[in-house]
Amino acid sequence: MKVAIVVDWLTVYSGAERVVEQILKLYPDADLFSLVDFLEEDQRAFLNGKQATTSFIQRMPMARKRYRNYLPLMPLAIEQFDLSSYDLIISSSHAVAKGVLTGPDQLHICYIHSPVRYAWDLQHQYLSESGLSRGLKNWIARWSLHYIRNFDARSSLGVNVFIANSEFIARRVQKCYRRPAEVVYPPVNxxxxxxxxxxxxxxxxxxxxxxxxxxxxxxxxxxxxxxxxxxxxxxxxxxxxxxxxxxxxxxxxxxxxxxxxxxxxxxxxxxxxxxxxxxxxxxxxxxxxxxxxxxxxxxxxxxxxxxxxxxxxxxxxxxxxxxxxxxxxxxxxxxxxxxxxxxxxxxxxFSVELFRERFSRTVAVAIQEFNLHPSFSPTGV
The missing domain is CATH 3.40.50.2000 (Glycogen Phosphorylase B;)
Structure with a gap:
């Protein structure tokens, strides 16, 4: 199978990147897509030499330090990746990565770190902590988050299988998307x-x-x-x-x-x-x-x-x-x-070895079901 791995952004080596690192080891021939890739050379080892295909946000003014300011453009940006030649798409998503466009003959598995938390139940906390709780900036932020929330819900329909990083997130997925999710805990070294x-x-x-x-x-x-x-x-x-x-x-x-x-x-x-x-x-x-x-x-x-x-x-x-x-x-x-x-x-x-075993087993089952029933959605409504 031709495999694409899609992530939100590559700027540091943290928890989400550890998941990507292990997925790349399971699928070493996969192609990598990311909205932006600003990793320094000494941080790139976990990508095993891969360079990500990036979006137009990579070239926007001051994107290296302020890429998050382009959040309202991210839904549009993620939809511009042409993944039509891939059989299996694996997205690692905490923002918009799961919003890539896929067809009925493509299996899309999303490892979800969370629905966009600052657009759902944590919106009011986010606005308060960011100093955006009043004035014109408040209304602009609320409109942007409303737009992101609608995109987040709509894009969940393009996912065949959700894999959540905890039972807590599986419950949030059920609440936001009305979709169940398998749980595979992330890898810890x-x-x-x-x-x-x-x-x-x-x-x-x-x-x-x-x-x-x-x-x-x-x-x-x-x-x-x-x-x-x-x-x-x-x-x-x-x-x-x-x-x-x-x-x-x-x-x-x-x-x-x-x-x-x-x-x-x-x-x-x-x-x-x-x-x-x-x-x-x-x-x-x-x-x-x-x-x-x-x-x-x-x-x-x-x-x-x-x-x-x-x-x-x-x-x-x-x-x-x-x-x-x-x-x-x-x-x-x-x-x-x-x-x-x-x-x-x-x-x-919560070891790396257990993550690989559980993740690869979940993907294998999804592939088998998809081949038998191309219209299947094991985590569908």
Whole structure:
């Protein structure tokens, strides 16, 4: 079969790119399509030497730094890719990648990280956090998101099979598209992390500094617990906000970006990893558990499927400072019962090898069904 792999954009090596990396290893002869490809040369190894065919957005003014500003043009851009010569199209989508145009004799499988979250249930949160909650910009943003939401719903009809990255996202797919989805958890490079049993007296939080990760909440909570040491690792647009929250707190260290070996060492030595985001899946908590480190996580989203309360970590029920403080204090009294071995064992359920096995099996079944019944849609209405 002639295979095309379609992604939203290629700008960093993060969670979605790890999925693409493994799909490319399963289908090494596939052609790659992306709205933009601004990866630096030292970041391209995961593409196995492939160059992506890009859209007209690649050539738009200031696209390298502001490609997200072209969101209203992305539906048009993704529809311009001519995939008519391909038998199998695999899209890895969290924005518009699944909107490529395909015909009735082409099988389209979408690995969906999420319906466009900022156009659906998280729209109001997105507008507030982006400073777009009033004025003319607010109305322009609302119109753009309305247009994206309609495109997102319409383009779901062109997908034969949805594969969601968690049960949480499968429920969101059902809510937004009225379509069921298979669940194949994303790959986590468990082998890059080693179990460490001895821990030190500090907590760690590591993430991109963007609003929904709520790193500012973690900083504020530990500000109110001066006896608890915290190391915050990461960089991004919210770094100044996080540093401001940590200012004057002797118990909080904000490192900014750290090379992988240093970040891993902190994750191995920490007494617990703190995670306050409502994440679609959440790779970093699994990486922490691979180090034998328990996780204190906000009890919503993908964390509920990776962390086992009382066995590999603890949940806090509300996404606020008070709830997190209570969870940390509870961990101080009960966390000794959580063993590093249990954490590592749980992390191994999300390995690269298991992803490849589950993903390839799901695709093989879809191909077989499609060949028998070309009009089939196993996740159809």
């Amino acid at each position: 468990i082998q890059d992390f080693t179990l460490q049993r001895s821990k030190q007296e500090f907590y760690v939080a590591a993430s991109r500094m963007v609003p929904y990760k709520r790193m500012d909440l973690i900083a504020e909570a530990f500000r109110q617990m001066p006896e608890r040491q915290l190391v915050i690792i990461g960089d991004g647009p919210d770094i100044h906000k996080v540093r401001s929250k940590a200012a004057g707190a002797a118990n909080i260290t904000v490192t900014g970006f750290l090379p992988f070996p240093e970040m891993k060492r902190h994750m191995q030595e920490a007494k617990a990893f703190v995670f306050a985001a409502e994440e679609d899946f959440g790779i970093t908590p699994v990486e922490a558990m691979a180090c034998g480190t328990p996780v204190i996580a906000y009890g919503k989203g993908g964390a509920l499927e990776t962390v086992i309360d009382g066995r590999t970590g603890l949940f806090f029920p509300q996404q606020n400072v008070e709830s997190l403080i209570q969870a940390v204090e509870r961990f101080e009294t009960t966390g000794h019962a959580i063993s590093p071995e249990s954490c590592r064992e749980q992390a191994e359920h």
